[in-house]
Amino acid sequence: MSRKMASSFKTTKREEIKSEILTLLNILYHKVDLERKFGGKLLRLYSTDRHHTSSEKDTTSVLPSEKPIFNANQTVKKIEHDKTDKIESLKILExxxxxxxxxxxxxxxxxxxxxxxxxxxxxxxVGEAPGYYEDIKGEPFVGKAGQLLTKIIESIGLKRDGVYIANVLKCRPPENRNPSANEIISCTPFLFQQIDLINPKIICALGTFAAQALLDSRAGIGTLRGKMYEFRGTKLIVTYHPAYLLRNPAEKRKTWEDMKKIRDFLKSADINL
Ligand code: SF4
Structure with missing residues (x-):
């Protein structure tokens, strides 16, 4: 290797290490900051390094390797909040x-x-990330995919404003590109704390990205959907993203099957629909 190449290699390596250290410092800062606000009760640890491609194909993984990404999948003790406490904490987090x-x-x-x-x-x-219209409006799932999600919610007797809707990422990736590893790692603590505060009986992950991110899995959506999982002490089910269903209407039947499972679970938990 020439001296010039070796020097350029060292510079690139230095930049990579610098970027990793900055990411870790960001995570640490975020954790300490949020624990200070919430009394150290809510935040779970997670680790670094992931990439993904956004696809609903059964064989596609959004995760880069076999090593665990974070321990969000483990069952944790649920924290009870009284109603005002919960609303106030969500406002602080927002x-x-x-x-x-x-x-x-x-x-x-x-x-x-x-x-x-x-x-x-x-x-x-839980969906993937805001798109163009969501970014403009500041609300998740607006536009055609959002309208379909509203229909999906209403199909089991619920109203859109009676459920909670969020994404893994809170800001739109330009041109709707796939989120980067750093973006996901930086942003997931917001989602985890939303889940802990809202404390739903069941979570529905919409699409490959959300499912693989929440379940820390490399399996395709065709494998992940149709089963009931535990996520941070809450039941979780996976179904297709409404945007995918708009492109592949034949798959709506499977989403209806998934929604029936959610409906039956909520009924068994004495939830009025
Ligand atoms: S996407 Fe990035 S900038 Fe936006 S809220 Fe999440 S971590 Fe912060």
């Missing part, structure tokens, strides 16, 4: 997200898309 500059998406976003719906929801939907 304010935190609105000020967030922990990844580069803060430079291109129009709005932080924190989440919408009832803080007391028994059912919570």
């Amino acid at each position: 304010e935190e997200a609105k000020q967030c500059t922990k990844c580069s998406l803060c430079n291109s976003r129009t709005h932080v898309v924190f989440g919408t719906g009832s803080p007391h929801a028994d059912l919570m939907f």
